[in-house]
Amino acid sequence: MNDYLSVSIIQRVNHKLTLEADFKLVSGDVCGVFGESGSGKTTLLRGIAGLNNLSFAKVRVAGDVWQEGSAIKPVHKRHLAFVMQDGNLLPHLNAKQNIEYALKRRLDAFEKSFWCKESTEEIIEMMNIEHCLQRFPEQLSGGEKQRIALARALLLKPQVMLFDEPLSALDDGRKNEVLPYLKQLRSKTEACILYVTHSKQELASLANKVLLVENGKFHMCSNVEEAIFPASETAQKEVYLPAKVEAKVARWGMQKISCGEQELLLSDDREPVGAEFRLCIKAKDVTLSLKQQIDSSVLNSIASVVIDIYPMQDGFSADVLLETKAGKIWASISRYSLDRMGLVPGLSVWANIKAVALLP
Amino acid sequence: MIASLVSSTLVTLKLAGLSTLLLIFLCCIMAMAIKPLPKNLANIIRTFISIPLVLPPVVLGFYLLLVFSWVGQYDGLSLAFSFEGLVLGSILYSLPFVYQPIQNALDNISRSHTELAATMGASAFDRFFSVTLPLAKNGFISAAILGFAHTIGEFGVVLMIGGNIPGETQVLSVLLYEYVEMGDYNSAHNLAAILLLFSFSLLFAMYHFSGSVNAISPVKR
Numbered sequence: 001m002n003d004y005l006s007v008s009i010i011q012r013v014n015h016k017l018t019l020e021a022d023f024k025l026v027s028g029d030v031c032g033v034f035g036e037s038g039s040g041k042t043t044l045l046r047g048i049a050g051l052n053n054l055s056f057a058k059v060r061v062a063g064d065v066w067q068e069g070s071a072i073k074p075v076h077k078r079h080l081a082f083v084m085q086d087g088n089l090l091p092h093l094n095a096k097q098n099i100e101y102a103l104k105r106r107l108d109a110f111e112k113s114f115w116c117k118e119s120t121e122e123i124i125e126m127m128n129i130e131h132c133l134q135r136f137p138e139q140l141s142g143g144e145k146q147r148i149a150l151a152r153a154l155l156l157k158p159q160v161m162l163f164d165e166p167l168s169a170l171d172d173g174r175k176n177e178v179l180p181y182l183k184q185l186r187s188k189t190e191a192c193i194l195y196v197t198h199s200k201q202e203l204a205s206l207a208n209k210v211l212l213v214e215n216g217k218f219h220m221c222s223n224v225e226e227a228i229f230p231a232s233e234t235a236q237k238e239v240y241l242p243a244k245v246e247a248k249v250a251r252w253g254m255q256k257i258s259c260g261e262q263e264l265l266l267s268d269d270r271e272p273v274g275a276e277f278r279l280c281i282k283a284k285d286v287t288l289s290l291k292q293q294i295d296s297s298v299l300n301s302i303a304s305v306v307i308d309i310y311p312m313q314d315g316f317s318a319d320v321l322l323e324t325k326a327g328k329i330w331a332s333i334s335r336y337s338l339d340r341m342g343l344v345p346g347l348s349v350w351a352n353i354k355a356v357a358l359l360p
Numbered sequence: 361m362i363a364s365l366v367s368s369t370l371v372t373l374k375l376a377g378l379s380t381l382l383l384i385f386l387c388c389i390m391a392m393a394i395k396p397l398p399k400n401l402a403n404i405i406r407t408f409i410s411i412p413l414v415l416p417p418v419v420l421g422f423y424l425l426l427v428f429s430w431v432g433q434y435d436g437l438s439l440a441f442s443f444e445g446l447v448l449g450s451i452l453y454s455l456p457f458v459y460q461p462i463q464n465a466l467d468n469i470s471r472s473h474t475e476l477a478a479t480m481g482a483s484a485f486d487r488f489f490s491v492t493l494p495l496a497k498n499g500f501i502s503a504a505i506l507g508f509a510h511t512i513g514e515f516g517v518v519l520m521i522g523g524n525i526p527g528e529t530q531v532l533s534v535l536l537y538e539y540v541e542m543g544d545y546n547s548a549h550n551l552a553a554i555l556l557l558f559s560f561s562l563l564f565a566m567y568h569f570s571g572s573v574n575a576i577s578p579v580k581r
Contacts, residue, residue: 051475075478076486082479087472092494101490105481 004029005160005192009057013043013216019054021218023211025192027062030185031220032203033196034227035213041196044218045162048194049082050075061159079106080160081153081191086169088149089137095144096133099152106156120155123188127151127181143174150181154188161185161193167202182206203227237283237319237330240359245275262326265299269358280357283319283330287352290341298352302326306347309338322351329353361547364526364535372531375443376511379450383458383507384500386451391463410456417453421520424449428521439521446522446529450511458507465499466492501569509562512555 004027012018019040025031033041047054050066050073059066066073081102089098103110114120124130127147132140140148146166153161166182167175183205185193194211197203203210203224210227212219221227243259248268255268259279271277293301304322311318318338320331331351343349390409394402412420428440439445469492477491493500515533522529524538532555539548 049479051478074483075475076481076483078479080479082476084472087470088476090473090476090491092491101477101482102480105486 003060004062006060007044007048007057008059009044009047009054011054011056013040013054017043017216019043019047019216019218021211023218023220025194025209027190027192028186029209030193030195030207031209031211032207032224032227033194033211033213033218034198034200034203037198039213040216040218041213042164044213045082045164045194045196048160049080049162050078051082076105078160079156079158080162081156081158082162082164083146083149083153083166084164085166086142086145088152089140089145091137094134094136095129095140095148098137098148099133099155102152102156106158123151123154126184126188127154141174142170143177146170146174146178147181150178150185154185157189158191161189161191163193163195163197165196165198168198179205237332239281239327239329241279241281241327241329243277243279243358245271245273247273259326260324262302262324264302264326264353264356266356266358271358278359279326280359281329281353282355282357283332285353285355286322286329286331287354288320288331288333288337288341288343289350289352292350293352296352298354300353301350302353304329304349304351306343306345306349308345309343311335322349324351361544364530365547365551367527368530368532368535371443371527371529372512372533375446375450375531376508378447379454379511380458380504380507382447383451383454384462384504387455387459387462387503388466388500390459391466394463395466409459412453413456417514417516418520420453421449421517424452424517424521441521441523441525441529443522443528446518446531449517449521450514453514453517454507454510457510458503461499461503461506462496465496465503468499469495498569502566505562505566505569509559509566512562513559 003024006024008022009019017038017040021044023031033044035041043052043054046052047057048059048066053072054067058068060068061078064073065071066078089095090101093101100110103114107114124133127150129144129147129151132144132148137145146169150166167178170178179202182202185206186208195202195206207224208222210221210224212221212227241259243257243264245255246258246263247256249255249265253268254265255271257264257266257279264279287298289301292303302324304324307321307323307328309318309320316335318333318335320333320338320343322329322331329351341349390405394405397405424445425440428438428445432438432440439448473491473495474487477487482490512531513533514531515537518529518531518534519537522531522534524530524534530538532551536548536551536555539545539551
């Protein structure tokens with residue numbers, strides 16, 4: 001596929017920050033932008049939108065020059081949708097008028113019949129905003145306002161969508177209310193999406209690429225997993241997997257849990273049968289063996305395949321990424337074992353899970 | 361009495377209406393032009409605009425009279441003792457009362473709103489009419505009411521540059537002065553009561569729309 005959005009910037013923003021970015025996205029990409037506060041994420045987005053004048057930036061969208069040298073397309077001519085943390089609605093217009101404000105200016109032939117189209121109704125329904133279209137921003141909750149802004153972004157069908165922490169102004173309950181709608185974005189649009197967030201959870205569930213930023217320097221990672229849990233990081237790797245209680249083994253005080261297509265045996269924590277929760281499996285709690293451990297105290301020895309091996313910087317340990325029926329998990333082992341067992345990507349091994357944590 | 365009252369009322373309303381209308385446009389343009397200027401220069405201009413707040417109107421009238429006669433020397437245009445001259449005088453006299461609420465209202469509009477409109481496809485011109493003006497609406501209403509009311513109360517300037525020509529420059533306040541001079545206290549009473557009631561209703565309307573006196577308070581820093 002051809003490059004859809006290409007951005008190339010080297011520019012001093014102020015005495016502390018110099019932006020350096022050079023990346024390309026294809027149509028349909030959802031690119032997470034991840035990094036500390038003040039590292040230039042918002043500046044980058046505003047630069048792409050044309051709200052901040054980054055005079056040394058080159059921005060092209062679908063072959064169209066947005067900014068290059070003296071050729072600068074004014075903000076209102078850039079076909080984009082920008083959803084910020086808050087303040088995405090004009091206070092003197094109601095929700096519907098706010099959406100129309102953009103539609104009238106962006107779509108060539110906007111008519112009232114637009115609202116009756118099936119595709120429009122589908123989006124309104126998906127965002128669940130039917131009931132608040134006639135209300136003014138001050139009468140709407142934070143979650144409703146963000147959902148209206150997201151619906152507007154979808155209805156516009158822009159070339160580029162810029163999201164600057166669209167969920168961060170919301171409390172956890174509201175976040176979970178909006179997140180499912182965001183997940184559907186990718187299937188509903190051909191635009192490429194830049195999504196600034198501090199949340200690894202949002203990144204993992206939404207993005208297919210990650211732009212990591214440190215002190216104004218942007219670095220593209222096409223492996224989201226790797227970006228969130230970088231191999232160079234000695235921090236503990238852990239995975240969260242959805243799981244469900246299947247049955248109790250009363251005699252031994254155990255319970256059978258299904259996790260993906262894998263069945264696991266855990267000690268009974270008095271969850272009812274059918275309860276759903278998440279399993280947290282830490283890399284240090286997983287050991288590897290070439291044969292299934294049936295003669296040891298380990299309860300769960302599950303079949304897996306080595307996907308990748310990340311040698312650690314300390315020189316003596318390695319983290320191994322495994323594919324199992326339960327999902328991807330990490331195992332932290334020594335280089336000595338790695339060598340002795342002859343582990344290579346593609347090899348089938350048994351992962352012995354010593355401990356798991358159950359999270360609601 | 362009725363005839364002169366009616367003609368004076370008409371002159372007064374015409375003067376106040378025309379001055380207010382011109383002032384709204386003028387102040388709106390000035391407020392936007394001054395905003396991007398360096399702080400010191402902007403403050404000098406704002407001081408000039410505010411002078412009529414403290415200057416005795418007679419002083420303003422006196423200088424205007426000098427300027428009018430100086431202009432008249434060159435192209436024979438006689439602004440003194442004419443309705444046009446009065447409009448010019450009223451504009452200067454009521455300038456701060458219209459300018460201040462408009463500037464406050466425009467300053468209070470968050471840049472994020474106009475930026476938001478830009479990302480939704482509105483050009484600068486479009487943004488002014490679709491975002492700035494609607495959001496500054498109350499400020500404009502206060503400005504119009506204050507400008508109108510203040511022009512109706514104008515006396516010193518009118519007396520200096522407009523004189524007392526019935527149907528041309530004789531406004532209500534001057535008419536009242538004339539009644540008193542002639543000892544016609546009955547008419548003076550009636551007219552004074554009308555003016556008082558009128559001022560009250562206008563200011564009441566202003567509070568109703570803007571809900572505060574912020575409209576005439578100095579610029580927030």
